Amino acid sequence: MRSNPRAGLVGRLDRLGVERLARGAGLPQPLAARVAEVVVGSGLADVRRDEVFRELVAHFEDGLAAGRTAEDLLASFGDGGYTAELIRREKRIVTPAPLGGTGPRDSWIRQLLRDTRYAIRRLTARPAFTAIAVLSLALGIGANTAIFTLINDVILRKPPLVRPQELVDIYRSDAANDFVPLTYPDLEDLARRRDVFADVAGYRLFFASGVDQEAPTRITAQLVSGNYFHVLGLTAAHGRLIEAADAPAPGAGAVAVLGYRYWQRAYGSDPSVVGQTLRLSIGEYTIIGVLAPGFDGAVRGAVSELYIPLTRLGDVAPGMQQEFTTRSSHSIFVRARLNPGGSVPQAQAAVSAVAASYREQGLEGWQGKGDFVIVPSADVIVYPPVDALLRPLMVMLMVVVGMVLIIACANLAGFLLARAIDRKKEIGVRLSLGATRLQLVRQLLVETVLLGTIGGVVGVLLGRAGLQAVLAADLPLPIPVTLDLSLDWRVLAFTTIVSIAAGVLCGLVPALQATRLDLAGVIRDESAGGGRNKSVMRSALVMGQVVVSVVLLVVAGLFVRSLDALRTVDPGFGSRPAALVWVMYGGNRTADEVKRSVDRARDHLAALPGVESVGLTENVHLNLLNSETVRITVDGVEPPPGEVAFTVDRAGIDTGFIAAARLRMVAGRNLTAFDLDSAAPPVAIVNEAFAAKFWPDRDPVGRRYRVGGREVEVVGVVATAKIRNLAENSRPFIYDASVGNGFTNGWFVVSTRGDADAMLAAAVRAVRQADPNVLIMEQRTMARHLEITALPIKLGASALTGFALLALLMAAIGLYGSVSYAVAQRSREVGIRLSLGADRQSVIRMLMWGGLRLVLIGTGLGMVLGFAFGRIMEASLYGVPALDPVTLLIVPTVLLGITTLAAYLPARRAGKVDPSIALRQA
Numbered sequence: 001m002r003s004n005p006r007a008g009l010v011g012r013l014d015r016l017g018v019e020r021l022a023r024g025a026g027l028p029q030p031l032a033a034r035v036a037e038v039v040v041g042s043g044l045a046d047v048r049r050d051e052v053f054r055e056l057v058a059h060f061e062d063g064l065a066a067g068r069t070a071e072d073l074l075a076s077f078g079d080g081g082y083t084a085e086l087i088r089r090e091k092r093i094v095t096p097a098p099l100g101g102t103g104p105r106d107s108w109i110r111q112l113l114r115d116t117r118y119a120i121r122r123l124t125a126r127p128a129f130t131a132i133a134v135l136s137l138a139l140g141i142g143a144n145t146a147i148f149t150l151i152n153d154v155i156l157r158k159p160p161l162v163r164p165q166e167l168v169d170i171y172r173s174d175a176a177n178d179f180v181p182l183t184y185p186d187l188e189d190l191a192r193r194r195d196v197f198a199d200v201a202g203y204r205l206f207f208a209s210g211v212d213q214e215a216p217t218r219i220t221a222q223l224v225s226g227n228y229f230h231v232l233g234l235t236a237a238h239g240r241l242i243e244a245a246d247a248p249a250p251g252a253g254a255v256a257v258l259g260y261r262y263w264q265r266a267y268g269s270d271p272s273v274v275g276q277t278l279r280l281s282i283g284e285y286t287i288i289g290v291l292a293p294g295f296d297g298a299v300r301g302a303v304s305e306l307y308i309p310l311t312r313l314g315d316v317a318p319g320m321q322q323e324f325t326t327r328s329s330h331s332i333f334v335r336a337r338l339n340p341g342g343s344v345p346q347a348q349a350a351v352s353a354v355a356a357s358y359r360e361q362g363l364e365g366w367q368g369k370g371d372f373v374i375v376p377s378a379d380v381i382v383y384p385p386v387d388a389l390l391r392p393l394m395v396m397l398m399v400v401v402g403m404v405l406i407i408a409c410a411n412l413a414g415f416l417l418a419r420a421i422d423r424k425k426e427i428g429v430r431l432s433l434g435a436t437r438l439q440l441v442r443q444l445l446v447e448t449v450l451l452g453t454i455g456g457v458v459g460v461l462l463g464r465a466g467l468q469a470v471l472a473a474d475l476p477l478p479i480p481v482t483l484d485l486s487l488d489w490r491v492l493a494f495t496t497i498v499s500i501a502a503g504v505l506c507g508l509v510p511a512l513q514a515t516r517l518d519l520a521g522v523i524r525d526e527s528a529g530g531g532r533n534k535s536v537m538r539s540a541l542v543m544g545q546v547v548v549s550v551v552l553l554v555v556a557g558l559f560v561r562s563l564d565a566l567r568t569v570d571p572g573f574g575s576r577p578a579a580l581v582w583v584m585y586g587g588n589r590t591a592d593e594v595k596r597s598v599d600r601a602r603d604h605l606a607a608l609p610g611v612e613s614v615g616l617t618e619n620v621h622l623n624l625l626n627s628e629t630v631r632i633t634v635d636g637v638e639p640p641p642g643e644v645a646f647t648v649d650r651a652g653i654d655t656g657f658i659a660a661a662r663l664r665m666v667a668g669r670n671l672t673a674f675d676l677d678s679a680a681p682p683v684a685i686v687n688e689a690f691a692a693k694f695w696p697d698r699d700p701v702g703r704r705y706r707v708g709g710r711e712v713e714v715v716g717v718v719a720t721a722k723i724r725n726l727a728e729n730s731r732p733f734i735y736d737a738s739v740g741n742g743f744t745n746g747w748f749v750v751s752t753r754g755d756a757d758a759m760l761a762a763a764v765r766a767v768r769q770a771d772p773n774v775l776i777m778e779q780r781t782m783a784r785h786l787e788i789t790a791l792p793i794k795l796g797a798s799a800l801t802g803f804a805l806l807a808l809l810m811a812a813i814g815l816y817g818s819v820s821y822a823v824a825q826r827s828r829e830v831g832i833r834l835s836l837g838a839d840r841q842s843v844i845r846m847l848m849w850g851g852l853r854l855v856l857i858g859t860g861l862g863m864v865l866g867f868a869f870g871r872i873m874e875a876s877l878y879g880v881p882a883l884d885p886v887t888l889l890i891v892p893t894v895l896l897g898i899t900t901l902a903a904y905l906p907a908r909r910a911g912k913v914d915p916s917i918a919l920r921q922a
Helices: 015-024 029-041 049-065 070-078 081-093 108-125 127-156 184-191 228-232 260-267 310-316 318-324 344-361 384-422 424-432 437-472 489-514 519-523 531-567 591-606 688-694 756-770 782-789 791-825 827-835 840-872 885-911 915-921
Strands: 167-173 197-208 219-224 236-239 255-258 277-280 283-291 306-309 333-338 371-376 578-584 611-617 629-632 646-652 665-668 683-687 704-707 710-718 733-736 745-752 775-781
Touching (some): 108 437, 127 437, 127 791, 197 228, 197 310, 219 310, 255 260, 260 283, 333 344, 384 489, 384 791, 531 791, 531 840, 578 756, 578 782, 591 611, 629 704, 683 688, 688 710, 775 782, 782 791, 791 840, 827 840
Parallel strands (some): 219 306
Antiparallel strands (some): 197 219, 255 306, 277 283, 629 646, 704 710
């Protein structure tokens, strides 16, 4: 039976036994003798010997590390000052324990403080190791904190709504889309269903600008129904909010409420702003209040700065006045509050009954399939179709940064395992003097948790700096995005938990391995037990790092390849440099006034130097903020089952758009000025996809389709361009001549022979000179416009590539450390081989193979897992299969190249060592 060394030391130790243990811990013989004298002479051999011995050894270790001589330390140790204070402190908190029993214990706070002080001494005595460990953990924790901060602001942080569980969002579904905004008549009809809804509110986004500024900035705003704030349960910080009495009918209610952030920025938090007049490009409004902080609008990330009544829809553009009566314009988002005790299924049944009555009556837009869809508001982040992409993206990013943190922890765990062997004598002596394994594991974990805590603090700073850099970047976003990066309790709790977990994760296995010792062998200065286990554990950690690195590299490679594929897609338009200016003609203007303003702007733009052509369209291609459709019928072509018409994308254009957008005319003719006259017969140009769908074997020019009761003649055909995104299949499209009839807002397209950025600045000035009151909603070059549709994949590829390279760097460092330690442990073997005439290159290959073997196994496992992840995310890729041969070739090549270098450097250094020196040092 194996003896228990600690059990034989519970009783009184003699001076020789203590001195032998002290020498086994590495103390010189004079110091060991003095330790024995103090421990035995003071009676501490009967009490907490592990705590006293820890303090004594630490005293000498710290002194020698600080440059003091052994003699000086011996003198200070024996002068009675340090020793007497130590003995007094220990005797106050510890009393002798009977043989085989236990005495009173320190409080856990005192134990934790003592362990923390000791951990600080050890970390400060090794600043290089501490700095590397903290930086490694900070990078991993910082990445996790940054992504969680985004998730917290976009998903977790809820606005201060009253009883949010009662709120639901209502959309319409049809054959083309599952979630379509409603019309104003839909809103009014649903508001009458008091049997299921306590109240129903509507809103829509729009943009405005002040008219008192030389270069007015765009204001993000919301048109809201009079009961909007009441339905949500919001309050005012100053003044009052919009009420139903403010907007009893269309055209009424020239009042405005300021968003809290906008009030702070634009008015310096001045409460006297209530009652002042706000002059906008769409008219004058009386400020009646400031919204209380916490609610920034209906769309997460897009802060609404201004709220005006929905009844003022006609101010935004003259043509929008008709939206109060028509069911063809789906632009109103609806949010309702259920009656107390009501449920989503009950509400769904009620609104489906309304939709069924619409279909029976054959109302406009309801002749075929169609229904209302209810979604709990708590489940909506931005907009259901966007949320379907946003949630998986956030999950994927958290998984990725979690992998980076795991690699950082594995790296540090590998280093700690290597250090554990160097501390075997210290740990063995402490176990022999009465310390329990649990106490030593606790003390070692305190050291790594302290590293994790410091890494967490640094990581928060790095994460916030990274997020701020991304938000400050000039990204081609369709709307301004504002995020709250403040450290609320969720972010702080997450970072704290991650930091502590990282410390435990990277320290637990090394601590358990370090305290699994053969004490007799340690005291005799023999090898500690568990060496093979430590070697296996270090190998497993290195292999795990390689596997995770390969997975990240594969996923990043697939996204990069997908981005490259998107860049090669021909959008079918915009092949020449061009400027895009999105304008809106607000205020109470007549159609003739708008037409004259548009004509002046077109003339000013055409007169600019370098302009090739100028065109105007109601909705430019690849516009993520808007898509317009029309329901048509074609003689001889049956609509889809259950439908009475086809739903086709469309846009109104003028005579110059085809040339300005560089669309290729393949048949027929362009529009003429006569076609734009409201009295002219309706005509349109269609794309090749439209012609192939409805007249596959016939010439489409001269043929007709119907919109409602009107027949529209096709006068031309253009090549098919991308309409909604670059990855879409060919989509039928109609370019009709409605831009000259009731035009309210659209895009000027100005193609140029020169620099697009210079032309954009000149185009904006020209539009404002033509009409100082025009609202410029957006301005961008054609190249930047085309970048927007590829932005999600571009951001994903950039983030994944950055994290993958970071993981690869950490894995390479881990492999370098593992090989370096293996080389140091085999220094005697290397010396013997070299002294017996072994070739240095063969020795280097032998030393490298131990690490590269792990890399090869890890690479194989990582490739399998990486392509499994690729299959899961294949729907988010474009033009690239999960088993992409290029990624399959590049990832292992890059990984093996970097890891081979990491294994070669320490092996080559060992191969250059003089055999005699290696033998003496071993």
